[in-house]
Amino acid sequence: MTSAKEEILGRIRAALGESRSVPTVVPRDYRTHGSDEPGSPAVLDLLEDRLVDYKASVHRTASADLAGTVRQVLAALLPEGGRVLVPAGLPPDWVPDASTDEGFDAPTLDGFAAVVTGCAAAAAQTGTIALDGAPDQGRRAITLVPDIHVCVVRAGQVVQTVPELLARLDPTRALTFVSGPSATSDIELQRVEGVHGPRTLAVVLVTD
C-alpha cells in the first residue's frame, strides 16, 4: 500500500507537471534595515513610543542603576505578599529575594505574581521584544503564567525593523515575540489588554 506521504508527494508532482521547473524570482526591494542604527537614541525613542502605545510601561535607566530600577518597578507593581520568579541565569543582585525557576509545574508557577527576565533582541518599529530561552530568560512557561512580566532590554539589543530582528535570532530555538501585554480584539474589534498572558508588561530600558 502506498503511504500517505508518497501519495501526497506524488499528487503534488502530478499537479505541478511542467510548471515545476519554472523559476520565480523573489524581489527583495523592501526595507531590510532601518534608517537608524541599532541602539541609537531615535530607535530607543521609537521602541518606547510603540510599547507605550500597546499599554506596556517603559522605565529608562543607566546600567549602573539597573538593579535599583528593577526593584523599584517591582515594588510599584507587586501586590502585597506577591512572590517574584527569576530564571537561573539572571544576575542574582537584581532581585535578591526572588525564587529561581527549578522547573516548577504550572500550578506552582501560578503562585508567582511576577517574573523578571532579560531578552534576546527587540524591534522598535513594532514594539516587539524577542525571548529565546537563554539563561537570563528561561523556559517559555515562566514568562507566561505569572501576571506581571518585567523585561530588561539593553540599548544594544534594539534594532529598528522586523528583518533586523529576525536576523539576530536563531530559528532552531523556541522563540517568543512579545508586543505589549496579552490582548484581544474579539469583542466588537475593540482591543482589550490582558487576557491569558501577563496582564502587565513593564520594560526596563538600559540606555547605555
Added chain:
Amino acid sequence: MSGIFLGMPVHAPRGVGALRGAEPFPVAARTALANTQLRRNLGHATATIRAKRAAVVSELDDWEELRRAGEAIKTATMTRLDEHLEQLERAFTARGGTVHWARDANEANEVVTRLVQATGEREVVKVKSMATQEIGLNEALEAVGIAAYETDLAELIVQLGHDTPSHILVPAIHRNRSEIREIFLREMAGVDPMLTDEPRMLAMAARAHLRRKFLSAKVGISGANFAVAQTGTLVVLESEGNGRMCLTLPQTLITVMGIEKLVPTWTDLEVFLQLLPRSSTGERMNPYTSTWAGRHEGDGPRDVHLVLVDNGRTATLADEIGRQVLNCIKCSACMNVCPVYERTGGHAYGSVYPGPIGAVLSPQLTGIEDNASLPYASTLCGACFDACPVRIDIPSVLVHLRAKHVEQQREDHRLPSAEALSMAAASWVMSTSTRFSAAEKASRIGRLLGARRGRITMLPPPFSGWSASRDVPLPPRESFREWWAGRGGATS
C-alpha cells in the same frame, strides 16, 4: 512515480469537516440578510477593522514591495512544494519532532485521535486553527469521547453559543457585546451573575474560566501560520496568550497544518511577520508570536507532532490559475473589505472559509460541483485584491471558476446543479438588483472588447476604475443571471 497519481485530482471528501454548507449561498444569504442585528454587528466590526488596517498599512512606505515579495515567495514555494515538505519533515524530525501525513480530513482526524488516545487523556486544549475546523476535528474527537476545549476568546464564544464561526480571524464577529454577555451568563459555570457587557469584563470572565484548564492540560492541539522548511520551525501568531498556554504547558503538542503553509527560509518570514498582523488585526504586530522547531529540552512539550494535511490542496494546485489561492495567509483582509460579506456575514458561505477567499478556496478544495454557487457570491469589485497582502487575484479566480463550472456542466450534458437552480429561486441581493445586473452586463461587454487576446485592459464603468490598474481576465460569455434565466429561472 506510480500511475495512480496521474488520475483526477483528489478533492476533500464529503461527509466530514466544514467545507460545505447545508444550503447554497443565495438561500443562506437571504436568511442572513433578513437579520438586521447581524448586519449591524458586521457593519460596525468591519468598518472598525478597515480603519485600523488602513492606518498601520500607511505607516510602511515599502508596503507594495512587501506585498510583491510575499506573493513571489509563496508562488516560488508552491512550484517546489514537494521538496520543501520533505525538507521540513527532515528538519522537524532531526530536532525530535514526529511528522505525520494525511491525504484527507478523515485520515487527519484518525491520526490526531490516535495520538490523543495514546496519551490516555480525555481532554485537550485547542488554540484557534482553521485546519482543524476544516477537517471537523472537534467532532471526530467528541465521537470517541474526547472533549476539545477551544481557548481563543472568539472560539470560546462560538463554542459556548453552540454556534459556528463566521470570520476566519474574529469567528464571533457576528455577535455584539450584549449577546456575548448573555452566552457567558448562560453557559459559563460559576460566572459572576453581575457580569456586565463591558469588553474588559467579558475578557476577564474568559480568563478565569479557562485558567484551570490551561494549568492542568496534558495535550494541546494547534494549527500553524507558517512552517519554515529549512529549519523545521513552526510559527503561531496570536493575541491573547491562549496560544502560548496550549503550545507551552501541555506534555504533548499536536499541530495540524495544511501542506501549503510553508515558507522556504527563516529570512522569508521577515516579509510575512510584517504583512500578516497589519492585514489581519490592523496592528503593527500581534501581541504574541511563538516559534518552535521540534522538541526543546527542558522547555515546553516533550512529545511534539506535526500532521501535514492535503484535503483537496493538491487538487487546487493542479489548476494553474486557481493555485494562487494556496498562497493565502488567512489574514481575513479580503472579507473585511468585501461588500457581499459585509451584508451576508460568514455563515452564508457554508464553509469555514467565508468571504472572497472562501468563494475561491472552498470550491477548489471540494470540487466545484459541491460549492457551485460560491464563485457567484461576488460583485467582482476588486477590493479584495487591493487588500490582499500576497496579491491573490481573487476576481480573476472567481471568473475562472465560473467558467470552469459552466464548462463542466456543458461537457457532462447535465442539467444545472441543485445549487445553481436554487440560486434562481433566491432573490439576488448583493447590491440593488438593477445595479447588480448592470454590472454583470458590463462585464459581458468586457468579453466582447477583449475577445481576441483573452485579457482585457479597459472595462466600461463600474469596472473602469479597477481595470485601469490591472488586466482583467475574460468573464464567461453568459453572466450568471442570463445563464439561469436561459434555463427557465424566474427573475426576482
